[in-house]
Structure formats: structure tokens, C-alpha cells
Amino acid sequence: MNDKDKPSTLVEEKQALDVYLEALLKEAPEPLDEQVEVPVETPMVEEVAEPPVVVHAEREISEGRPYWGDETFQALLFKVAGLTLAVPLVELSGVQELETDKTTPMPGHIDWYLGLTDYRGRNVPVVDTAQLVLPPDRLQMLNGDPLERVRHVVYIDNGRWGLGCQEIAEVLTLTPEQVSWRSSRTKRRWLAGTVLEQMCALIDPPAFAEMLETGMEDAPDMESVAHE
Amino acid sequence: MAEQTEALNENLTEWVTFRLADEKYGVNVMQVREVLKNMELAPVPGAPDFVMGIINVRGNVVTVIDTRKRFGLPSVDTDDATRIMVIEEDGEVVGMLVDSVAEVATLRDSEIELAPNVGNDESSKYIHGVTKWNDELLILVDLHKFLSLADYRVA
Numbered sequence: 001m002n003d004k005d006k007p008s009t010l011v012e013e014k015q016a017l018d019v020y021l022e023a024l025l026k027e028a029p030e031p032l033d034e035q036v037e038v039p040v041e042t043p044m045v046e047e048v049a050e051p052p053v054v055v056h057a058e059r060e061i062s063e064g065r066p067y068w069g070d071e072t073f074q075a076l077l078f079k080v081a082g083l084t085l086a087v088p089l090v091e092l093s094g095v096q097e098l099e100t101d102k103t104t105p106m107p108g109h110i111d112w113y114l115g116l117t118d119y120r121g122r123n124v125p126v127v128d129t130a131q132l133v134l135p136p137d138r139l140q141m142l143n144g145d146p147l148e149r150v151r152h153v154v155y156i157d158n159g160r161w162g163l164g165c166q167e168i169a170e171v172l173t174l175t176p177e178q179v180s181w182r183s184s185r186t187k188r189r190w191l192a193g194t195v196l197e198q199m200c201a202l203i204d205p206p207a208f209a210e211m212l213e214t215g216m217e218d219a220p221d222m223e224s225v226a227h228e
Numbered sequence: 229m230a231e232q233t234e235a236l237n238e239n240l241t242e243w244v245t246f247r248l249a250d251e252k253y254g255v256n257v258m259q260v261r262e263v264l265k266n267m268e269l270a271p272v273p274g275a276p277d278f279v280m281g282i283i284n285v286r287g288n289v290v291t292v293i294d295t296r297k298r299f300g301l302p303s304v305d306t307d308d309a310t311r312i313m314v315i316e317e318d319g320e321v322v323g324m325l326v327d328s329v330a331e332v333a334t335l336r337d338s339e340i341e342l343a344p345n346v347g348n349d350e351s352s353k354y355i356h357g358v359t360k361w362n363d364e365l366l367i368l369v370d371l372h373k374f375l376s377l378a379d380y381r382v383a
Contacts, residue, residue, distance in 0.1 A: 104251055104358075104365040104367070105251070106343070106346075106355060106367065107248075107251075107253070107298075107299030107300060107301070107354075107355070107367065107369075108298065108299050108300040108354075109300065109346070110346070110347060113346045113347070116343075116358060116365065122341075123341055123358055123365065125344050125346055127346075160344070212346065212347065213344075213345055213346070213347075214347070215346075215347025
């Protein structure tokens with residue numbers, strides 16, 4: 001058999017993830033930097049009148065580095081389909097194993113919405129995080145029932161949302177300097193930055209929760225993935 | 229004492245519960261006209277795929293929809309437990325084919341938890357809410373929204 005005919009290796013998979021993480025870091029700044037350089041002719045008062053998006057009243061969604069990133073902070077690492085994500089502990093509501101028999105799918109749901117599960121007496125929506133964060137080429141490799149893939153749930157936004165994942169890893173202590181923060185967020189607003197040492201993407205939970213609730217930008221097109 | 233008075237004053241609603249796959253659903257009893265055993269359906273050429281056909285109920289033609297299909301669930305063969313729930317909404321009479329019909333649940337408003345919005349998923353908009361009933365989750369369907377989203381009418 002020719003070497004070229006060999007199936008894809010794990011190394012290639014890792015490289016693909018590296019490329020993805022790099023792309024996550026690099027993508028946003030350019031267009032926004034251009035906007036920033038435009039001379040400000042309008043009075044200060046008018047700047048207030050142009051919020052970028054409609055924001056949930058209770059959530060503070062940062063545009064640049066979130067408040068918790070100003071000093072040393074701790075973050076929990078978790079894995080979805082080979083990609084490592086990190087959630088800051090100050091924005092983490094809890095973690096539990098996913099009990100599939102206690103998870104009720106909603107009728108006609110979109111693929112990434114796994115259903116409602118009981119978390120501290122509340123019915124909390126759980127999502128298949130992999131489908132929301134992975135690049136399209138890796139999404140194609142996700143086969144089978146997500147409920148068989150998802151083992152744990154990471155709860156954010158005061159326990160209002162559960163992020164399904166495969167594995168819970170360790171808690172890291174990070175200094176602001178260890179994180180490559182995104183200076184601006186036009187796409188993937190849920191991504192606060194990346195930690196190159198751990199090759200992980202650091203999420204901004206309030207922004208992630210807003211994406212789940214409103215279905216804005218990053219969420220896969222509902223019409224295309226909805227069950228017919 | 230005040231709590232008891234509040235509970236007494238609270239609005240009660242009754243829901244006919246039915247099963248589809250592993251889940252239990254409920255529709256407001258006021259909208260359920262009758263529940264029929266499964267019967268032979270007359271197919272309607274050109275109708276949407278979730279329209280299974282029509283039946284004759286005492287001289288009235290009723291369109292029967294495949295509720296499993298509308299809910300994105302895999303189809304199964306009908307059996308002795310299969311029922312057609314004849315419902316009336318906004319003057320329209322429609323039959324919903326379900327796996328089985330269970331019982332009537334009486335619920336206080338405070339027991340109903342509104343279902344969260346997930347993305348801009350249209351289908352989740354016809355869920356009125358959820359509640360715990362006999363140790364399982366009961367999904368309450370808003371028939372008004374469900375039928376307005378499903379273009380079930382047979383031309």
C-alpha cells in the first residue's frame with residue numbers, strides 16, 4: 001500500500017486543531033481595528049447609542065478581556081471531541097455526569113440541543129458543545145448519537161445552561177499573561193482567548209449563554225439542521 | 229395560611245397526556261374532542277409528508293397528522309395502543325396520531341415551568357412548558373402554536 005493511501009493519523013488531527021486554535025485567535029481583529037481608526041467625529045453621547053448587539057439585561061458581556069481576566073484566575077478544562085475548552089471558575093455554576101435516562105429531548109429540536117436535564121431541581125437545557133465550537137471539517141467526523149458521546153455537563157450562567165462534554169480535566173491557575181486574549185470579538189463572541197501552553201480555548205460563559213439563547217451568529221443555522 | 233389561600237386561588241388546568249417514543253406529552257383537555265382507536269386512513273395525494281390521510285368522524289372529514297414526524301421522531305408501526313386524538317383549535321378539527329393516550333393531569337400554574345428558548349429554534353416555540361408528573365417530565369404542547377406552524381390543511 002502506498003503511504004499516501006494510509007488513513008488520516010492522529011498527528012494530522014492534532015495539526016488540524018492547532019490550525020483551528022490559531023485561526024480562532026487571528027480572525028477577528030482586522031476589520032474592527034479598521035473601524036477603530038476611523039476618526040471619531042460624533043460626540044461622546046452618541047457613542048452610547050450604538051450597542052453592537054442586544055444584550056441580555058442580566059449579563060455583562062465583555063467586548064475585550066473579561067473582568068475575571070484582569071488578575072490571576074482559575075479555569076476548569078473540559079474536552080469536546082478532542083478540543084480542550086476552559087471555563088473560568090468564577091463563571092462556573094457546577095459540573096455533573098449526564099444521566100441520559102433523566103435527559104428529555106424536546107420535540108423537533110435542533111441537533112445540538114440535547115434536551116432538558118435535572119440540575120438541582122431545575123430543568124436545564126443541555127447542548128452538544130462540540131457541534132457549536134468545532135470547525136466544519138471536524139464536525140463531519142462527529143458520528144452517532146450525541147447522547148452517547150456526551151458524558152458530563154458543565155453548567156454556566158447561574159445553572160441556566162449545560163454544556164455537554166466528553167471529559168472533565170483539571171483546574172488550572174492562569175495569569176492574564178498566559179492567555180492570548182482576543183482584543184475584539186465580531187465572530188465567536190463566546191471565545192475570550194486561547195491558552196497556547198494547554199492548547200485550549202477559553203470561553204466567556206455569558207457570551208456563550210447569549211449565543212445559545214438567541215441563536216446568533218455562531219450557532220449552526222437552525223433551519224438547515226432542524227429535523228424535518 | 230396565606231400560602232394555602234394562594235394555592236386555592238391558583239388557576240388549575242387539565243392536560244390529556246400521551247406518549248411518543250420514550251416521552252410523555254400533554255395537550256389542554258379543553259382542546260381535545262375525543263380519542264379514537266387507530267383506523268384506516270384515506271391517503272391524500274399531494275399533501276405534506278406529515279399528513280397521514282383523512283378519516284371520517286361521524287360525517288366530518290378530519291385530517292390526521294403524523295405527530296412523530298412533526299416532532300422529529302422516527303416512525304414506528306402502529307399497534308393496539310395507537311390512538312388518534314381529535315383536537316379542535318381555532319375552529320379547525322385535526323387528528324393527531326400518537327403512540328398511546330395515558331391519563332388526564334391536573335396542574336397548577338405554578339407547577340408549569342416555561343420551556344427555555346433555545347436559539348431561534350422554531351419547533352421549541354410550540355412547547356408551552358414542562359412539569360414533573362409521576363416522576364417523569366411532562367412536555368406541554370401549545371396546540372395553537374403547533375398547528376399554526378404545521379401547515380396541515382389539505383387543499
